[in-house]
Amino acid sequence: MTMKFDEILEKLGQFGIYQKKVFGMLAFPAVSIGSFCFMVIVVLYTPHHRCKIPGLDNDTYEIQGQFHEDLLNKTIPLSADPTLTYDQCRMYDTGNALLDLSRRQSNATLVKCTEWVYDKSVFYETFTSKANFVCDDALKTSHIQMFFYFGVLVGDFVLGMFADSLGRKKALCLALALLLVVSASVTWAPEFYSFAILQFLVGAFAHGAFMCMAVYCMEIVGVTSRVWTGMFLQIFFGVGAIYLATVSFLVRDWIWINAACVIPCLFYLAFWWLIPESPRWLISKGRRRESVTIIRKVADANKVSLPDSMLEVKEDDKGTHGNLWHVITSPVLLKRTLILSFDWMIVSMTYYGVTMNSGNLGGSFFLNFLLMGVAEIPGYLVGIALLDRVGRRWCNAGGLLVGGLACIATVPTVLLGNSDLQWLTVALALIGKAGSSLAFGVVFIFTGELLPTVVRNAAMGTCSCAARVGAMLAPYIAKSGEMIGGEFGQIEPLVVFGGLSIVAGLLLLLLPETLNQKLPDTIKEGEEFGRKSIPPYDIELEIEAPFIIKDANTKPVCNGV
Known part of the structure; x- marks a missing residue:
């Protein structure tokens, strides 16, 4: 046998x-x-950093005493960013300037730093x-x-x-x-x-x-x-x-x-x-x-x-094979693949980007970073609990929508609130991370079940590579908030991540549900999937994990977080 x-x-x-x-x-x-x-x-x-005072070998970011503070005020201008005290990148050119006993330089131009001192209260060195x-x-x-x-x-x-x-x-x-x-x-x-x-x-x-x-x-x-x-x-x-x-x-x-x-x-x-x-x-x-x-x-x-x-x-031998050309030439499959690719890109961008922005939220960097990791666990557990109850589409879209709305909800807590609401800003960002984690865990299963077998691995590869593009864009969005500075810089990355997550979540609602449905094998079945009534199927007997690579001719897929 x-x-x-x-x-x-x-x-x-x-x-x-x-x-x-x-x-x-x-x-x-x-x-x-x-x-x-x-x-x-x-x-x-x-x-946090500022220019090193020229000629002061033992200069530190922390003020050492009154003399050190006076010297700072005569050398480093105040910052335009209300969250900082001193300018981080410029200093007074004191070469030909007259000292002003009011503790500020007069007639002195600003020049860029060539050396810096760093705040060591968070890290001794990075x-x-x-x-x-x-x-x-x-x-x-x-x-x-x-x-x-x-x-x-x-x-x-x-x-x-x-x-x-x-x-x-x-x-x-x-x-x-x-x-x-x-x-x-x-x-x-x-x-x-x-x-x-x-x-x-x-x-x-x-x-x-x-x-x-x-x-x-x-x-x-x-x-x-x-x-x-x-x-x-x-x-x-x-x-x-x-x-x-x-x-x-x-x-x-x-x-x-x-x-x-x-x-x-x-x-x-x-x-x-x-x-x-x-x-x-x-x-x-x-x-x-x-x-x-x-x-x-x-x-x-x-x-x-x-x-x-x-x-x-x-x-198993399905007997037929496909490639991305079959997806491109099929309007139905092309639309679905483009929506899924955008979904993967935004999920990955938000997943990594919200964590990258944890140092910009205020409060303890270590606590924020730790909570970002902890927030992933309930996101995945919710996915496990709801995946076979409410379906793949709603779990995926729901994670993006809830997470996106939470990120955008940080706007009033930062701009209209004060430091007392900093905990709420962090909590909303954590909900955003949990939502992206839920979506990330479900998107593999949803994509693998929605696309037909003959092009599943090729299309999964395209979607997963779109996720890598999202991850590559995330650090620039997170860094933009740091470079903008102030209260707006604190929320700008979260607004971007949240807005794009909501768009991706809404687009996912255009796709059919795959829960308890027989997986499509051919291009024709893939095009008809969700467009006509298909009898429920025992998903435990049919589910085919998108990770599985079945034969030597199958192209590799960039799976994983």
């Missing part, structure tokens, strides 16, 4: 002891990867303060973040192809080993270009490894466990932000913060001996003897007995 691998998984256990052990091990690198994906926000944090990425060079921090997320895009594609050709285990172990090397090398980066290149590589190997883990986890569990397994993997990704916030608060130096995230990667080298290759991938490559060995090991661990007749396995 020849059986499909999913049927064997039903006999082995959808999520048995063996799968739980492997999933538990992979949860740890998921946390580390979450830390690396938010690391650029911490190491590129811009402290790479931004070390390399002086402030004033005219302030956008270099956004450029580096853009390089990082471009690395995410490249890494997902390259490691996806490697995982398809040489195996999930080899791709994952290689990515984790290279992540250890390049993340440790960041510590010795001397300037902008080397640091940007290393961050590009960190993004590529970190998120590429996460994509390999997502595919691997979806392939070793049964169809009824794929949805929540994928959601919980993203919860562990969010826990990485919590870990990073905690370490940052305790250490407060970018080199040691980086080290605290690098050191656990040493233990992940042991995965080469601890986790097996994906049996589904081995079967797709015709390596059935190796797959049977692993299946027997899973059966022993799960205390299940399998007859030899069940081990003659085969993979």
Whole structure:
């Protein structure tokens, strides 16, 4: 008797002891990867700063006494930003100026700084303060973040192809080993270009490894466990932000913060001996003897007995294939793919951008950053609870709409309120982050179920790459608020993220619901999906996780957060 691998998984256990052990091990690198994906926000944090007083070697940002304050008033002009005391980028040219005993320079021109002193109340040192990425060079921090997320895009594609050709285990172990090397090398980066290149590589190997883990986890569990397994993997990704916030608060130096995230990667080298290759991938490559060995090991661990007749396995073969050209030439599928691509871009932009803006909200940076990580967990849990009750479309759109409205609601709390309402501003931003996390968790499932099988992976790749574009734009939007300054600069990024989230959420309502519907296989079925009555279908038997890559001819997908 020849059986499909999913049927064997039903006999082995959808999520048995063996799968739980492997999933538990992979949860740890998921946390580390979450830390690396938010690391650029911490190491590129811009402290408050001002020009260094010329000739004063022991100058500090903190006022040391009356003489120091008098010297500051004679050297540094007051800031036009009401949230700051002194100008951050200019000083008086005192070369030919007359000293004014009223403690202000008269007849003195303003010149740009060449040296700065930094507020060390938040971080003792960041790479931004070390390399002086402030004033005219302030956008270099956004450029580096853009390089990082471009690395995410490249890494997902390259490691996806490697995982398809040489195996999930080899791709994952290689990515984790290279992540250890390049993340440790960041510590010795001397300037902008080397640091940007290393961050590009960190993004590529970190998120590429996460994509390999997502595919691997979806392939070793049964169809009824794929949805929540994928959601919980993203919860562990969010826990990485919590870990990073905690370490940052305790250490407060970018080199040691980086080290605290690098050191656990040493233990992940042991995965080469601890986790097996994906049996589904081995079967797709015709390596059935190796797959049977692993299946027997899973059966022993799960205390299940399998007859030899069940081990003659085969993979699904739909018999037809498609590509993006079929999507482009179909008005219905093109409209749906464009809406979904915009959705992915805005979800990713908001997910990362709101966290990047946490230092601009006022109050404690560490508390804000920690709460941004914590806010992800209820977002994903709400998704798990509501996904099969209210449907994919409303979960996705609802997350965007609620999150977007919360972000825009920060306008009155900042402009019309006072410092007493700062907690409400942070709370609304957290709702925005939770909403984007909910939408991010659901969008993978919704997209995979809505698009027909023959073009699913190709269209998913397009949507996921749109998400990377959103992530690359996020640091510039977050930085714009910092550069604008004042109360408007505090809310401007949130207004942008919130407004775009509302637009994306409303557009999603134009798409059909996929809950309890038979998944479309052909282009014709995809065009007719949602346009005529389709009998309800048992989603537990039909759901096909978008992470699964089924054969050697399938193109890789940039999945993951």
